[in-house]
Amino acid sequence: MGVAVGFSLQPDEAFLELLDPVLRTEPDYFEIAPETTWRGRLGDGEEGPFASNGFADRFHRLGQELSKPFVAHGVGLSIGTREPDPVRRRRWLDSIRRDQARFQYEWYTDHLGASVLDGIEVTMPMAVPQTEEAARAVRASLEQLRAHVPDVGFENTAFLYFLGDPLKEPAWISSCLTGPRTHLLLDVHNLYANALNAGFDPYEYLDLLPLDRVIEAHVSGGSWSEDKWLASGMQLRLDSHDGAVPEEAWKLLETALPRCSSLRGVTLERMYGTVEPGDVAILREELTRLRATLGRRHVGR
């Protein structure tokens, strides 16, 4: 079977209604962020898995009705944290175990980075140092995940800073992926954004990356920060999933594809609250283009 085309489901009724015709016809699978289907919060005195919210039922029904499988892409496991909060980590893993029984995720990825620093949860994963100690933390987190989902991995995250040379990140990523059935999720827009913001050549980065470990790729759009953010007036490329996929991201995907020998799916991501009626046709066209791009993929070139 060829590489499947996926689309991200968002916990937003307006998003799901507007895109319903596209969701029914275009993607082969759905990607969900498990945390967006949980309610309850840390420190609420509860034990065990977080309760499921209404979107867990909504997503599951849609998948059942359309016979489409799920993959999971979380944001809050904090796989790069050296000393994770044991209570938080246990509840996270308990929730994943419970969800796996229901959604049967084909694979589970999170973001490379730290989602908890000194006991404080951060919204977006932060960069961690490219050290053997941090790599050990990543490998241990992946092993914990593997107790519940057979294939696991992490995404190259979009960072606004790096703790080390960004062009050394690919080698460090390789050192995190030595365990069995551990994979990389290549997000080409994140790579594009990092290259612009940190000032490196994304093609040089791709040449260094273990592309044979890529199980999934992400394509999405983004936007620019306001020029008033920084005193210099420099604008940053943001991983905001709020617009059309730029040509630079398509080009990076096309360059990487022939070397992604283990690739199983490519997912188009779009954030809720950013889809207007006029965007529906754009998203449909992007999914069509994605399928055509995958059809031209020749591995090993």
Ligand SMILES: [Fe+2]
């Ligand atoms: Fe992504």
